[in-house]
Amino acid sequence: MSDQIRPSRRQVLTAAGLAVPALALSANRPAFAGTLRTGALRAGGEAAATALAWHDVTAQVVAAAAFPEPVTQSRTWAVSWLAAARATTHERSLTHSSAALAQALHDTLVALVPSQQAALDSALASTLASIGNGAQVDRGIAEGAAAAARTLAERAGDGLDTGSVDIPWTPPSAAPGVFQLTPPVTRAAVRAGQGQARPFLLHRNDQFDPGAPYSISSSQYAADLAEVRAIGGASSPRSAGQNEVALFWYPGLNAAYVQVTRALVVASRRASISSLARLLAGVHVITTDAQIAIHNAKYKYLFWRPFTAITAGSINQDPTWTSYQVAPQHPEYPSGHGGQIGSLQGVLEGLVGKRSPVPITLTSSTAPGVTRTYTDWATLTREVVDARVWEGVHYRTSDRVGVQVGQRVARWELGQLDRLGI
Helix, strand or coil: CCCCCCCCHHHHHHHHCCCCCHHHCECCECHHHHHHHHCCCCHHHHHHHHHHHHHHHHHHHHHHHCCCCHHHHHHHHHHHHHHHHHHCCCCCCHHHHHHHHHHHHHHHHHHHCHHHHHHHHHHHHHHHHHHCCCHHHHHHHHHHHHHHHHHHHHHCCCCCCHHHHCCCCCCCCCCCCECCCCCCCCCCCCCCCHHHCCCCCCCCCCCCCCCCCCCCCCHHHHHHHHHHHHHCECCCCCCHHHHHHHHHCCCCCHHHHHHHHHHHHHHCCCCCHHHHHHHHHHHHHHHHHHHHHHHHHHHHHCECCHHHHHHHCCCCCCCCCCECCCCCCCCCCCCHHHHHHHHHHHHHHHHCCCEEEEEEEEECCCCCCCEEEEEEHHHHHHHHHHHHHHCCCCCHHHHHHHHHHHHHHHHHHHCCHHHHCC
C-alpha cells in the first residue's frame, strides 16, 4: 500500500474495530462489537458464509498438515488470514471481497501445505463459481494473489517451521530448581528454538519477559508445590468437576481456538468479509507472538517441573509421585497454556468485548462426550490455570505469570496491527 493511499492509524483501527484511545470508547462497547453486527457489506449473511467456508477450509488444511507443534499450526492460520485481511482492506463490493479472500487464502495455504492443493483448488473454484465473473472478481483475484505473495515473502524463513522450532537441545546438569526431562524420558526436549523465531509484531522476543521465577526457598513456591503435590498426582483425590476440567484442557489449545473463532464467525451474520478477516488475522498473529514470547522465557529460565521437584527435591521428597497427566517436555516457567489462553482472552476482549456475543460450546479430544459452554473469555482462562495444576504439570504461579505475559502481548499488539497493513 503506498503512502499516498494509506489510511491513518485511527482509520484503520476504527474500521477493524480495534482499540483507539480509551476516551473514545465506552467501557461496555468495544469497537469491534459494532463491526461484528453491522459490517458494511453484509448482503444477508453472504459475507459471513464465505468467511465461514474458508475458516473451515483452513481448519481442514491445518489438521491435514499434522504439524507437531502448536506454534506452527498458529503460524499457518496467522499467515493465511493476514494475507486475507490485507486483500480485503479496501472493500469495493461483496463480489470483490469474496474473490480476494478466497484467492489470498488459497495461495498462502497451498504454499504452506502443498499436499492440500487439490482440496484448495476445489474450494477456490467453488467460491469463484458462486460469485460469477466480471471486473470486480478479476480485481479481487489479483489483490488476493498479491496479498498472498507479499505475506509469504515477508514470513519466509521466520523460524516457525517444525525443524527450526524443534532444534536439538540437551538439558543442563541436574541441580535444585533446574529443568530436567520428565517421564517418559525417552522423549527429546521440544520447542527449544521457538523463542528465537521472528515474531509478527514484537520488537524483541523478550519484550514482555516476566523475570525470573520465584526462589525455591520462598513461601509461595512451597505453597504452590504443596498444592500440585496434593491434587495433581496420579492418585490424588480430585472431584468429578476437577477431573473433568483437568482432562478437558489437557491438549494443546489450538483446537479450542478454532472452535471459538468459528462460533464468532457463525454469530456474525451481518459482518463484512473485511472485518471477519481482520478478526481472524488479529487472533492468530497475536497468539502466535505470545507463544514465541513464552518459550523465549522458558528456555532462558529453565525452571523444573513439579515431577522433578517432588521426586528429587529437598521438600518432602517422594520418589513414587507421578503427575496425573504427562508433562510437556520443555521447561516449566512460564506456562505455555497460560500464555496462549491469556493472549486469546486479551485479543478477544479487545476485539469483541469481555463477553461473547453468543454462548461458545467447546469439545476436547481428551474428554470424549463432554461439552463445556462459555459466555466470557475470563472463565476459559481460569479453567486452564486450574487444569494445569490439577494435571500435575504446572505450579499455579507459573500459570498466572503465563497468562499475564499473554495478556500483555495482546494489549500491546492490538495497537500495533496497523503496522501489518490491516
